[in-house]
Amino acid sequence: MEREAVILKKSKVNDWVNVMREDHTVYGPVKYKYDYHFKELEPGMEVTLEYTRSMIPPKKFLHPQEENLITYRRNDGMETTPTKFEQKQVILGVHPCDARAIEVYDEIFGGDLPDVYYWNRRNNTIIIAVTCTVPDENCFCMSLDESGPTLEKKGYDLLLTDIGDSYLVEVGSMEGSLLLQFEGLFEKATEEHMHAKDKSVEVTKMKVQRKIPDVPGLHDFLEHNYENEVWAKETKKCLSCGTCTLVCPTCFCYHVEDFNRFNLEDGNRVRIWDSCQLIDFAEVAMGENFRKDREARLKWRIYHKLAYWQEQFGTLGCTGCGRCIQYCPADIDMTEILAEIRGDKVHA
């Protein structure tokens, strides 16, 4: 058999989580009110592996919304405090769109100037991805990666795929295979199980209906349409709230701020997620603001992800997860903006 794989009965998922918890902090998608959220799995909590999307992507475990960079005493120097990892963290139930976004993050926070805070987390993180089975009308992963709802050989330590009453568990790394060394949980996988996976993936692919046509041509297409009137029309709806960037699995921008204690001596230099949609994002000293117009900010997000990212990081800045469409309070939808500029019929 070409692929290294085992079978995990669905009824044993919680047992597996419990044994992993002995040596790892395990996070997974949990339903909370109307949405799914990645939370630390504690005894008695029900992890859900059949879900459409979490509101905040698992990026938060690698690039937290708030992270302390430096703890300082103003007259007495500083110490740096990258988070210490006593235990490795396991992120269970990562969808392929979000796993691909983590590969994008590896490029952003890597390169010739790697970010030690990111890599300290990343090198202590095990990703157990799950093939998506319930895409909804906002998903368009197929336009951006032909593997769509599943992953091919990379981007995961383990990959689960629902094949009925069990999960097929494929191994992507040595780290991942170490999580399969527990007695009595796993069974051998057969060719039949592999076929069941392939069949399930084919069915799911058919469900991903939303599309961005001609992705390789997006750069030129967007540059040619920078002045298109659709942008002004969409800008009228935009609230510049920044939700699209908060929920985006590839958005990485952060602000840095010093927080002083009341003694005015001690403090922390902290980085916090920022958003290019907020008015002061590109403002410099003396009030010059290079993206003070809402339209410039709205366009920047889409142009950055779909036109510029490829040259910058060698990948696209969108994985088709659909979050920016689902969570925008003003119903702004970049796939529909592109369709409208192309003159395609827009779905109502």
Next chain:
Amino acid sequence: MRNLYVPTKAVIEKIKTQTHDTKTFTIKPANGEKFDFEPGQFNMVSLLGYGEAPISISSSPDNKKTFDHTIRFVGSLTNTMEKHKEGSIVGIRGPYGSSWPVEEAKGKNVIFVAGGIGLAPLRPFIMQMFHDRDSYGKIQILYGARGTGEMLFTDEFNEWKKHSDTELHLTVDKLEEGEKWDHTVGVVTVLYDVAKLDPANTIAVICGPEIMMRFACRSLLKKGFYAPQIYLSLERRMKCGVGKCGHCQLGSKFVCKDGPVFRYDEAKEFHDTLL
């Protein structure tokens, strides 16, 4: 893996007043290590409790023991900088970013066009050329400021002019009533006619407010320059200086890493500039 965000301790050795709101701080790494940089690069200047800001280096690259930051007091970090004294400690991360075309300029004439505080990032290049005067052709420095009180490095101007084949042309936007001034009045581009610019075998380097650079670049094109002969330095919001925080992005570039010095033919293609 080196931690990119930890500033190096440095001591302010000397402070020199330039104008009513601008001073030059001569700074030395506290560990005594040499500080190597290229003209046009910047540091993230770090004041614990106040944050960090990108500030260009204004001293000669030949001096590896200390470096200068010429700082205008316009924001919370820079206003705090004003209160610092000789002997005060600051944090430094850098040097970062791209540099002026020091090598390409060899054997060529160089025109400097500076507006206000924009002379500070150009000064290391000017100093480098004076230090290696024979490697370059004619030097023309065109400097404009809002008023006579806004000009930087005025006490060095006589020295600059003493170098062979070097011209310094000054202009101010406006004079106070009754103010005496032997130079030009008007925006910096009026100096283009005063200085008689020749595009042949010449490069132009420009630094100043972006709106000034817009007119400076466009007027050069009208004088027969080609965009690839022109270099400029862009100012953008920066929180990290190392291509991670995302604030300074223009097109597929990080101004902190791929800039701040860009060639005009590249820079003018970016959206969200005044160029």
